[in-house]
Structure formats: C-alpha cells, structure tokens
Ligand code: NAP
C-alpha cells in the first residue's frame with residue numbers, strides 16, 4: 001500500500017520557527033515524524049517552541065547559524081544524540097535582499113548566497129554520511145520561482161535559488177545510489193513575513209501594485225499560504241516518492257505554466 005506516513009522518522013527543518021518551515025514541520029509531525037528545528041536567534045527558537053507546543057507537537061529547537069560549518073556539525077551531533085539519525089532534512093532557512101543589482105554591495109550579494117546556497121550545501125554534507133550508514137534519507141531544498149525566473153532587485157536571491165536547484169540535482173546524482181532522494185520545492189508567492197513588504201497597503205488604502213500583479217500572474221488568482229506546501233513536503237519526505245530524485249516540485253498556483261493575462 002502506498003505510504004505517506006513518517007512514523008519513526010526524524011526530521012530536521014532549518015529556520016522553522018515560523019512561516020514555510022514551521023508549516024512543513026507541523027505537517028511532518030502530523031504524519032508521525034519527530035521534529036528538530038533550528039533558528040539563528042534564541043528568541044526565535046523560543047517563539048517556535050511555544051508555537052509547536054500549542055499545537056501539541058513535541059519539537060526540539062536549537063540555536064544555530066546554518067552558514068557556520070562548525071555550528072552545523074555540532075547541531076547534527078546534538079540531534080543524533082537527542083533523537084537519533086536524521087532521516088529527513090529540509091533546507092528551508094533563507095534570506096532575501098531586494099536591492100537593484102548595480103546598487104548592491106558585493107558583501108550583500110555574498111550574504112544572500114551564503115544563507116540561501118552555501119548553507120544547504122553545509123547542512124546536507126553534514127547529514128549525508130549518517131544517512132548513507134542508515135540505508136538512505138530524504139533531502140528537500142526550498143527553492144523558489146527565482147530558481148527559474150528573474151526580476152528587478154533580486155539578483156543575489158535568484159542566483160542562489162538557481163544554484164540551489166542545481167545543488168539539488170547534483171546531490172541526487174551523487175548520492176542516489178545510497179537511497180538518498182534529494183528534491184526541491186519551489187513555492188510560488190506565499191504570504192509570509194518575507195513577502196509582507198510586497199503586500200503592504202498603499203497610503204490611500206489600495207493594494208500594493210506588486211500584490212495586484214502577483215494575483216493577476218497566478219492562475220489560482222491568490223497568494224499561496226504556508227499550508228499549501230504541507231502536502232507536497234510530506235510526499236517528498238515519505239516513501240511514496242522513493243523513485244523521485246533531483247526534481248523541483250513547483251507549488252505556485254500555476255505561475256510557471258502561465259503566459260499572463262492579455263491586456264484589455
Ligand atoms: P523567511 O523569512 O525566509 O525565514 C526563514 C527562517 O530562516 C527565519 O526564521 C530566519 O530567521 C531563518 N534564518 C535566516 N538566516 C539564518 C541562518 N543563517 N541560520 C539559521 N536560520 C536562519 O521565511 P519564509 O518566507 O517562510 O521562507 C522560508 C524559505 O522559503 C526561504 O528559503 C525562502 O527563500 C523560501 N521561499 C519563500 C517564499 C515566499 O513567498 N515566502 C517563496 C519561495 C521560497 P530571521 O527571521 O532572523 O531572518
């Protein structure tokens with residue numbers, strides 16, 4: 001029988017105190033997994049712990065900057081000691097800086113690449129050896145519309161998320177023979193704090209022009225919610241997807257399929 005359950009599995013979701021990571025971790029818990037998550041600030045981890053507890057989820061929270069290899073190795077060792085070998089990793093922690101490219105400092109570009117691309121490399125290489133010894137595992141990288149498309153002001157983010165799509169394919173290529181499946185999820189425009197500036201009401205109470213633009217560009221005619229990502233994440237974490245490898249599953253309400261509305 002097809003099995004979407006995660007009973008007995010241990011999942012690490014990075015940057016999962018709120019937003020997309022939090023929703024994915026709660027979905028995993030609902031499917032039976034034990035949850036570990038991290039965040040960069042202690043106050044975020046505390047807030048996350050309280051939010052999981054409120055849902056009756058016994059998640060373990062850790063403070064860790066995923067761009068720092070020594071901290072990540074310590075994190076993985078702690079989780080293995082507290083819960084056991086990590087079966088499912090979601091590289092979710094991310095940042096964005098919306099700055100026109102010619103005004104962006106090289107240091108700002110590097111910061112985005114560091115969190116959105118280098119960190120998934122660091123966390124993945126820290127969990128893969130135990131996954132191999134354990135007979136397999138699942139890695140899910142949170143990609144983006146910007147893994148496929150560009151737009152003004154997001155050069156670093158698009159470069160990182162495009163790179164993350166290729167890191168996904170490469171992990172699948174390099175470790176598929178060890179029963180490790182590495183796939184991506186490419187969320188469309190999702191209503192979280194990261195995208196709040198793009199949805200702010202104008203002084204006259206009208207919608208932000210970008211908000212209206214995205215709704216028109218999305219066949220589903222709405223922003224996504226973090227909950228929209230729960231089913232796809234459980235699928236890619238479960239044995240139902242054991243022959244799916246190196247794929248990016250776009251959960252975008254149809255944006256990438258759509259040429260856009262013709263002007264009236
Ligand atoms: P988010 O605002 O991108 O935050 C994710 C979490 O990662 C935050 O708690 C953040 O902490 C944390 N974080 C940042 N740098 C970190 C580091 N170095 N080490 C550990 N944790 C760190 O939340 P989101 O909108 O839910 O996005 C989650 C993921 O989905 C990101 O990778 C994002 O790029 C991707 N995504 C989002 C959308 C969308 O429309 N929202 C669409 C496509 C893809 P701080 O709050 O302190 O920064």
Ligand code: GCO
Nearest residue numbers: 096144145146187188189195
């Ligand atoms: C932006 C947005 C996007 C989304 C998302 C799209 O400024 O265009 O923040 O990049 O967050 O990643 O999939």
